[in-house]
Amino acid sequence: MAKQKESDHYQALVDMGSNGIRFSISNLSPQTARLMPTVYQDRSGISLYDAQYQAGKKVPISQTIIDQVLKALLRFKRICEDYHVPPGNVRIVATEATRNAINSTAFRQQIEEATACKVELLAKEDEGRIGAMGVASSFGSIKGLVMDLGGGSIQMTWMISEKGHVQTSPKGAVSFPYGAAAMMRRLDEAGTEGHEPLRMEMSTNFENALEDLEVSENLRQTADEEGGWTLYLSGGGFRGWGYILMSMHSINPYPIPIINGFRVPRSSFLPNVKEYSDPETTFRISSRRASQVPAIAFLIKALAESIPSIAYIHFAQGGIREGLLFSRLPADIQSQHPLVAATAVYALGSTSSLYQLLKASIPPAHKSDSSKDPPAALTSPHFILSTVQLLYAHASYPKDISAAAALRSTTTGILGNAHGLSHTDRALLALVMCERCGAELSSTDEQFLIKLHELVGPQASWWAKYIGRAAGGIATLFPAGVMREHEESELCVAATWTTVQKKEAVPAISFDIRNGIPDVDSAVGDWRHEMEKIGKKKNWIGGREGWGIKVITTDVR
Numbered sequence: 001m002a003k004q005k006e007s008d009h010y011q012a013l014v015d016m017g018s019n020g021i022r023f024s025i026s027n028l029s030p031q032t033a034r035l036m037p038t039v040y041q042d043r044s045g046i047s048l049y050d051a052q053y054q055a056g057k058k059v060p061i062s063q064t065i066i067d068q069v070l071k072a073l074l075r076f077k078r079i080c081e082d083y084h085v086p087p088g089n090v091r092i093v094a095t096e097a098t099r100n101a102i103n104s105t106a107f108r109q110q111i112e113e114a115t116a117c118k119v120e121l122l123a124k125e126d127e128g129r130i131g132a133m134g135v136a137s138s139f140g141s142i143k144g145l146v147m148d149l150g151g152g153s154i155q156m157t158w159m160i161s162e163k164g165h166v167q168t169s170p171k172g173a174v175s176f177p178y179g180a181a182a183m184m185r186r187l188d189e190a191g192t193e194g195h196e197p198l199r200m201e202m203s204t205n206f207e208n209a210l211e212d213l214e215v216s217e218n219l220r221q222t223a224d225e226e227g228g229w230t231l232y233l234s235g236g237g238f239r240g241w242g243y244i245l246m247s248m249h250s251i252n253p254y255p256i257p258i259i260n261g262f263r264v265p266r267s268s269f270l271p272n273v274k275e276y277s278d279p280e281t282t283f284r285i286s287s288r289r290a291s292q293v294p295a296i297a298f299l300i301k302a303l304a305e306s307i308p309s310i311a312y313i314h315f316a317q318g319g320i321r322e323g324l325l326f327s328r329l330p331a332d333i334q335s336q337h338p339l340v341a342a343t344a345v346y347a348l349g350s351t352s353s354l355y356q357l358l359k360a361s362i363p364p365a366h367k368s369d370s371s372k373d374p375p376a377a378l379t380s381p382h383f384i385l386s387t388v389q390l391l392y393a394h395a396s397y398p399k400d401i402s403a404a405a406a407l408r409s410t411t412t413g414i415l416g417n418a419h420g421l422s423h424t425d426r427a428l429l430a431l432v433m434c435e436r437c438g439a440e441l442s443s444t445d446e447q448f449l450i451k452l453h454e455l456v457g458p459q460a461s462w463w464a465k466y467i468g469r470a471a472g473g474i475a476t477l478f479p480a481g482v483m484r485e486h487e488e489s490e491l492c493v494a495a496t497w498t499t500v501q502k503k504e505a506v507p508a509i510s511f512d513i514r515n516g517i518p519d520v521d522s523a524v525g526d527w528r529h530e531m532e533k534i535g536k537k538k539n540w541i542g543g544r545e546g547w548g549i550k551v552i553t554t555d556v557r
Contacts, residue, residue, distance in 0.1 A: 007084035010039060011091075011328075014076060015321045016119075018049035018097040018151025018179060019236055019288070021069065023076045025083055026325055033333050034341040035419045036137065036325045040083060044072045045288070048097035049151040049181045056189060060103040070114045077115055093120045093324060095127050096152045096179075127320070128155035128173020134323030135234050136161040138260050138316035138420055140337045140382070143222050144230030145210075145307070148319060149237040151181040154299070156206070158215050159232070164335025169213040176205055180237035183295035199302050206306035228266070228311030234319045237296050240289040242315035245269065247282045255451035256411050257283065260317035261422040269313045270304055317419065337382040338420030339429070343389035346414075348481025353488050354474055355388045361470035363495040363509050372507050372549060374463035375456075377424050378432075387432055387467065390415075391475050394437055404445040406433035407452075427452045428464050435468025436475060458547035462540060466509075466551075469534045473527030477520050490516035491524075500550055508550040509535065528553040 009029040015022040025040040051065045052058055073092070080090055092111065099121055101107055108119040122130065131148035132155075142161040146168075147154060157173040159166065190198050223229045233242070239259045245268060246254050256262070282290075304310065318326070326334065362384075365373050377383060393414060394402045409415050410426035431452055434441070441449060453461040477491070492514045499505040511531045515524045532553050533539060540548030 008086060009033075010083060010085045011089050011325060012076075012080045012083075012085045013090075013321055013324060014073065014092040015319075016048065016069075016092065016094040016098055017320070018095065018153075018181060019047055020045050021048075021072060022321060023072075023079075024321055025080065025085060028325065028329070030333070031345065032341065033329055034336040034338060036322060037417065037419075040079060042076070044068075046072070047151065047181065047288075048101070049179070052097070052101060053185065056185075058102065061101050061107050066107060066110055070110065073111060073115050077117075090117055091120060091324070092117050093122060093320065095122050095320060096124070096150060099124070100152070122320075124153075124175050125172040128157055128175055129168065130323035130327065131155055131234060131319055132157050132159055132168055132173060132323065133166065133327050134318030134320060135159070135232050135316045136166050136318070137322045137326035138234070138318035139232070139314070139422065140339065140420065140425075142232060143219060144232055144314075146232045147234070147238070147303075149233070149235030149296075149299075150179045151236075152177065152179040153182065154178045154235075156209050156213070158213055158219055160216065160219060164331050164333075166334075167216070169215070171213055174209040174212060176202070176209075178202060178299055180235075180292040180296055180299075183299055184292055187295055187298060195298070199298070199305075202299070202302035203306040206303055210307060223309065223311075226311060228309040229307060231307075231310050231313045232316055233313060234316040236289065237292060237299075239315060239317070240285055240292070241296050241300065243284045244282055244293070251451055251454045253451070255448055255455060256423050256426055258317075258411065258416075258423070258426070259284070259315050260419065261424075261426065262315045263423065264313050266304070266310050266313070269310070270300065322419070337386075338418065339386045339425050340382050340389070342415050342418035342421065343386040343393075346393040347389035348392055350478065350481060350483040351385075351388055353483040354391065354478065354481065355385055356488075357474055357483075357491070357493055358388055358467070358471055359384050360493045361474075361495050361511070362467060363497050366497050366507070369507060374467075375428075375460045378428055378460065378463050378467060383425065383428070386429060387436075387471055390429070390433060391436065391471055392479075392481050394433070395475070395479070397437075399438065399440070403434050403437040403440050404442065406430070406437045407441065407445055407449060409433055424456065427456050428460060431456070431461060431464035432468040432471065435465045436472040438472070439465075439468075453541060458541040462548045465539075465541075466531075466534055466549075469530055473523075473530060476527065477523050487517055491520070498552065500552065506550065508552055511551055511553045513553065 006029060009027055010025050011028055012025045021044040023042045024038055026036050027039050046065065046068055048061065051061050098104055111119050132146045135146050136142055136159060142159050146159045147156050153175050155173040155175050157169045159168050186198060242259050242262050245264055246262060362374065362379055394406045397405050405413055407430050410430045494512045496510045498508050498510040500508045513524055513528060515521065531551050535549055535551030537544040537548065540546040
């Protein structure tokens with residue numbers, strides 16, 4: 001009965017795209033709805049775009065292909081019944097390939113007769129808008145240009161998404177016939193001598209689109225302040241390109257094998273196809289996607305020429321499927337930060353009190369030398385709250401694997417499937433939780449730790465150790481996650497900046513503890529000792545010549 005009740009929140013969706021047909025069942029139960037967790041997913045490689053071309057000429061979708069589609073849909077219908085998905089929660093959504101098919105009406109009619117489910121045919125404008133909402137679901141916040149690359153077309157718009165409020169272009173999205181499969185066909189038809197006119201056409205259209213979309217002044221100002229536009233990319237073709245860039249990353253092997261949240265600067269984004277001699281061997285690149293690499297590289301070059309002020313590129317998992325689901329969520333759920341939503345299920349009783357204690361363990365911004373401050377990503381309210389909520393998730397693990405499990409919790413562990421997390425958040429939370437669990441690692445896990453250090457840099461790595469060590473002390477004092485009401489005033493922590501005099505004045509952190517709970521005196525003493533150790537040079541990131549800050553602890557009576 002419990003399973004049946006949970007299944008009331010299941011949403012089944014068929015996304016009939018140009019390059020393939022995607023099937024999914026998602027659980028939109030209120031507690032985890034922001035993450036839109038996937039219960040089931042599958043993909044059929046039927047290309048409805050390719051099915052409409054023979055010898056360069058457009059033809060109707062053949063009955064053979066239609067029969068293949070019907071067979072796949074009927075199988076999914078049975079799977080939905082097995083998962084007890086309410087019939088009213090099953091949707092079939094079709095996009096450009098179906099919309100532009102010569103026999104679109106007859107094709108959809110056969111589907112509806114066979115499945116008893118209406119085919120929702122998205123208009124071109126809706127396809128761009130919904131795809132953008134899928135990208136919005138993929139990050140805690142967004143400010144930039146958004147592009148969704150399908151098989152037949154590419155949609156472009158701009159977006160500001162913060163705390164559940166999504167603002168996009170009043171013109172919706174601009175669509176161009178430059179999808180991955182379409183570009184392969186056009187490049188083949190144009191021949192080498194026709195590539196330059198095509199590139200000029202694309203560059204002009206992209207440049208004009210930026211004007212036609214009426215980009216908000218707020219977003220333009222942000223681009224000016226940050227040295228260029230931030231570009232958010234979705235769609236299988238772009239994600240494939242992201243995996244290729246990941247395989248070529250200066251950090252090798254790159255430690256987070258998740259495309260959503262992967263970020264590169266403009267210099268790394270621009271293609272040199274000769275470098276990718278065998279993309280088919282790259283992780284998550286199918287033979288079909290590998291065949292599209294030259295066409296996608298051509299598209300990216302044209303895009304970069306038309307918008308030369310692109311600074312950073314973020315890759316998103318979210319597309320039509322995620323956009324359709326995210327659009328249905330109430331505003332209060334959309335506004336949740338994905339990291340907070342992902343860790344909430346692990347929270348214990350006194351989250352608010354423990355949050356205040358951990359927050360007080362981190363010194364405020366330095367008044368005169370901000371170069372030593374922890375990165376904002378580590379001190380944001382959502383990150384501190386997420387740390388507290390996850391504080392006890394690995395407490396039951398044996399000591400020989402608890403730190404390793406915590407270290408990998410955000411990649412292949414308990415948060416691996418959480419949708420919407422940036423790679424920075426994944427790396428930093430992993431480092432914090434590893435330290436909270438004692439940071440005793442095998443040589444294999446130690447190598448993974450080093451790669452995460454390389455990803456976030458030495459300063460952020462040291463601060464993650466510091467916060468993890470502080471969190472570990474809190475967890476030891478309150479192992480059940482319960483802080484009694486009177487204890488909030490009896491145990492206080494204050495972290496402030498000070499200096500120690502050696503050859504010259506050196507910045508240091510004063511970590512002061514005032515304890516009025518007699519039975520935890522010993523644990524408080526151990527905590528103080530552990531915090532001092534994190535500031536010793538031998539424990540700095542990179543050793544004695546590396547990065548760290550001295551920590552001085554005092555017992556305030």
